[in-house]
Amino acid sequence: MLYEWLGPLGEEFQLFNLFNYITFRVGGALMTSLIIFFIFGEKMINALRSRQGKGQPIREDGPESHIVQKAGTPTMGGLMILLAVVISTLLWADLSNPFLWTIFFVTVGFGAIGFYDDYLKVSRQSHKGFSGKIRLLCEILIAAIAVWILTTAFPQEGEFATGLAIPLLKNFTINLGIFFIPFGCFVIVGTANAVNLTDGLDGLAIVPVMIACMSLAFIAYLVGNAIFSNYLGVPHVPGSAEVTIFLGAIIGASLGFLWFNAPPAMVFMGDTGSLALGGALGVTAVAIKHEIVLAIIGGLFVLEAVSVIVQVASFKLTGKRVFRMAPIHHHFEKKGWQEPTIVIRFWIIAIILALVGLSTLKLR
Numbered sequence: 001m002l003y004e005w006l007g008p009l010g011e012e013f014q015l016f017n018l019f020n021y022i023t024f025r026v027g028g029a030l031m032t033s034l035i036i037f038f039i040f041g042e043k044m045i046n047a048l049r050s051r052q053g054k055g056q057p058i059r060e061d062g063p064e065s066h067i068v069q070k071a072g073t074p075t076m077g078g079l080m081i082l083l084a085v086v087i088s089t090l091l092w093a094d095l096s097n098p099f100l101w102t103i104f105f106v107t108v109g110f111g112a113i114g115f116y117d118d119y120l121k122v123s124r125q126s127h128k129g130f131s132g133k134i135r136l137l138c139e140i141l142i143a144a145i146a147v148w149i150l151t152t153a154f155p156q157e158g159e160f161a162t163g164l165a166i167p168l169l170k171n172f173t174i175n176l177g178i179f180f181i182p183f184g185c186f187v188i189v190g191t192a193n194a195v196n197l198t199d200g201l202d203g204l205a206i207v208p209v210m211i212a213c214m215s216l217a218f219i220a221y222l223v224g225n226a227i228f229s230n231y232l233g234v235p236h237v238p239g240s241a242e243v244t245i246f247l248g249a250i251i252g253a254s255l256g257f258l259w260f261n262a263p264p265a266m267v268f269m270g271d272t273g274s275l276a277l278g279g280a281l282g283v284t285a286v287a288i289k290h291e292i293v294l295a296i297i298g299g300l301f302v303l304e305a306v307s308v309i310v311q312v313a314s315f316k317l318t319g320k321r322v323f324r325m326a327p328i329h330h331h332f333e334k335k336g337w338q339e340p341t342i343v344i345r346f347w348i349i350a351i352i353l354a355l356v357g358l359s360t361l362k363l364r
Contacts, residue, residue: 002028004094007019031252032084032092032252033253033255034255036087037256037260042260045260048267049074074267075267075272076272076273077257080267082276084256085107088249106283107279107280110139113275114273114276115272139192139193147185147188162176164291165289184286187294189279191285192275192278196278197305198329199268199274204342207254211351216247216288216290217251220241299353311326329346
């Protein structure tokens with residue numbers, strides 16, 4: 001909005017020329033999201049607490065400490081994140097950019113699914129939401145529409161639109177053709193649910209989400225610039241640099257949310273936040289052609305998801321469990337690790353994996 005209003009004035013007034021720079025608008029979006037949280041965060045938490053009564057229901061089969069320590073904590077804090085991100089992006093981004101609206105579609109769509117699931121859990125005071133199959137079907141439908149748009153409606157040449165970029169190889173993609181749509185759906189839906197599984201301890205998911213957003217914002221800026229992308233040998237995606245505004249808004253909102261989600265948490269993001277943020281990461285990676293790199297940068301989310309898959313498969317096939325409890329962060333709780341220890345060590349892992357993922361930009 002500000003870009004359309006004030007950017008053109010840069011020709012007459014040098015100060016307004018700042019609005020034509022993506023880096024300036026990223027900073028503006030980040031600070032706007034953060035300020036929104038600091039102004040309205042506590043008020044929204046109090047409103048959620050008054051409406052939800054007993055707060056988020058705690059799983060009876062979860063760690064025993066959660067029943068006492070986390071009971072009564074309100075959920076649906078993801079609404080606060082979505083509100084801050086939407087307002088900041090609309091204020092600072094170029095609203096004519098089609099990438100933004102596609103990513104918005106997935107983020108808000110997945111957030112709506114998570115909100116309905118959270119609403120059912122709170123209203124029923126049960127950790128079970130609505131049917132898992134229906135929920136998954138809705139996620140796949142939203143993801144499929146988004147990937148179809150990304151592969152058909154944007155100015156990408158030939159086989160590039162359905163190409164899978166391979167890290168460490170310069171300007172090399174594998175054309176998946178029609179199979180790119182199910183692949184893209186898998187990336188988006190898989191990332192959303194992996195982030196959802198990670199969100200089990202205070203602050204555990206939000207910081208790795210921030211780290212992943214920072215990494216993807218850096219990559220989006222580079223692949224959106226023809227000079228930088230050509231120098232690095234990565235796919236050039238015209239217009240994708242504007243995505244950094246959206247990611248900057250998420251970073252600011254995540255910082256604001258962490259203020260209230262740090263142990264002991266005053267609010268949980270719930271499925272409303274985790275599905276929305278995970279979906280945003282997945283669709284961004286598909287848009288900027290860095291799906292495999294996302295699996296490295298978001299390796300912590302992959303680890304959490306794989307631990308659940310392994311646990312379920314092992315129990316069904318052999319009747320034995322590999323971990324004391326899944327996802328894997330609960331395994332370490334069962335081993336006696338304190339919650340802050342688990343959270344901070346997982347943050348360290350997320351930072352290391354992000355650095356590894358970013359290194360693929362140069363190692364080609």
